[in-house]
Amino acid sequence: MKISGYLTIRSVSNSEAIQLKVIQFQKYSVSHGEQMFSETDVPAPVPGPHDVLVRVEAVSINPVDTKIRAGHVNVPEAVGTLGWDAAGTVVAGGAKTQIFKPGDEVFYAGTFTRNGANAELHLVDERIVGTKPSSLSFAEAAALPLTSLTAWQLLFDRLQVPIGKTFTSDSLLIVGGAGGVGSVLIQLARRLTGLTVIATASRPESRDWCTRMGAHHVIDHSRPLRQQIDALAVSPVTLIASLTHTEKHLPELVKIVAPHGKIGVIDDHDYLDAVPLKAKSISLHWEMVFTRPLFETADLIGQHRILNEVASLVDAGVLRTTMTRCLSPFSAQSLGEGHRLVESGTSLGKVVMSRTAQASL
Numbered sequence: 001m002k003i004s005g006y007l008t009i010r011s012v013s014n015s016e017a018i019q020l021k022v023i024q025f026q027k028y029s030v031s032h033g034e035q036m037f038s039e040t041d042v043p044a045p046v047p048g049p050h051d052v053l054v055r056v057e058a059v060s061i062n063p064v065d066t067k068i069r070a071g072h073v074n075v076p077e078a079v080g081t082l083g084w085d086a087a088g089t090v091v092a093g094g095a096k097t098q099i100f101k102p103g104d105e106v107f108y109a110g111t112f113t114r115n116g117a118n119a120e121l122h123l124v125d126e127r128i129v130g131t132k133p134s135s136l137s138f139a140e141a142a143a144l145p146l147t148s149l150t151a152w153q154l155l156f157d158r159l160q161v162p163i164g165k166t167f168t169s170d171s172l173l174i175v176g177g178a179g180g181v182g183s184v185l186i187q188l189a190r191r192l193t194g195l196t197v198i199a200t201a202s203r204p205e206s207r208d209w210c211t212r213m214g215a216h217h218v219i220d221h222s223r224p225l226r227q228q229i230d231a232l233a234v235s236p237v238t239l240i241a242s243l244t245h246t247e248k249h250l251p252e253l254v255k256i257v258a259p260h261g262k263i264g265v266i267d268d269h270d271y272l273d274a275v276p277l278k279a280k281s282i283s284l285h286w287e288m289v290f291t292r293p294l295f296e297t298a299d300l301i302g303q304h305r306i307l308n309e310v311a312s313l314v315d316a317g318v319l320r321t322t323m324t325r326c327l328s329p330f331s332a333q334s335l336g337e338g339h340r341l342v343e344s345g346t347s348l349g350k351v352v353m354s355r356t357a358q359a360s361l
């Protein structure tokens with residue numbers, strides 16, 4: 001099979017396989033003073049029955065990448081590359097593929113039970129892949145899959161908010177609105193529901209970002225939240241999406257949320273005390289973006305459908321990319337810079353590494 005005129009891949013034995021470049025990570029490495037990544041050659045992967053082989057054009061960097069690299073989240077020993085947020089072009093498919101064909105432009109999040117997309121070529125099950133928004137570059141598209149899936153599933157599946165701009169007297173509080181998931185969640189809630197959207201951000205630039213994404217109100221999570229909510233005189237907060245530092249904010253969130261309310265959580269904890277939720281009959285909802293591929297659920301194709309819906313909304317001008325920083329070239333050095341930016345906790349939106357240089361937003 002031919003890849004953009006520069007390489008031919010054959011279904012051959014490992015001894016005959018063409019070598020491709022990947023960026024491997026050093027487990028337990030830290031972002032200062034150590035070599036986090038190295039470039040090496042490996043045999044070209046051969047698609048399984050439901051796999052598509054994608055020539056990777058851009059990859060975005062998520063907190064999960066930094067956590068796995070640092071050893072805070074475990075993955076199978078066979079996983080040597082990070083990067084579960086990518087955009088590229090299909091170059092081949094497995095025997096049972098039906099959705100995509102060579103030449104199709106796609107975007108997807110993958111699963112961390114398999115190698116990530118910090119590589120020239122990447123295998124991914126086509127049932128969790130979406131058609132890339134035609135209005136976006138590969139870099140702009142790579143910023144969206146993982147965070148869009150997380151935000152969509154959290155809002156519409158876990159918190160069970162109906163899609164539609166029907167009137168509602170409810171408010172949604174998003175803790176950590178300027179990050180990758182928050183940036184998409186604000187847009188979805190503002191443009192596809194009738195909720196009053198309140199986001200939290202602590203710096204002038206992050207507050208401005210949340211407003212640009214569509215938040216009705218922005219409050220400061222470095223200050224007591226309840227007094228700020230009361231000062232807004234908004235509809236009752238019946239829904240909370242806690243995207244960061246949930247353990248720290250939980251006592252105050254319990255005070256803020258209305259009786260029979262819902263709290264959705266995505267961040268990692270060693271311990272989270274849910275007992276205080278009982279008095280108000282508050283329900284707690286976990287969202288884990290990789291659940292479908294991790295357990296190969298019967299509704300695995302659901303991720304494909306969500307990503308296609310997101311792409312349609314982007315192309316219709318309803319949603320926008322959340323890429324704010326584009327690093328190039330596609331190298332170990334660029335990837336290291338991206339991890340440092342994400343770990344700084346000060347970056348807005350998403351950091352992307354691309355084969356094609358593109359101005360940061």
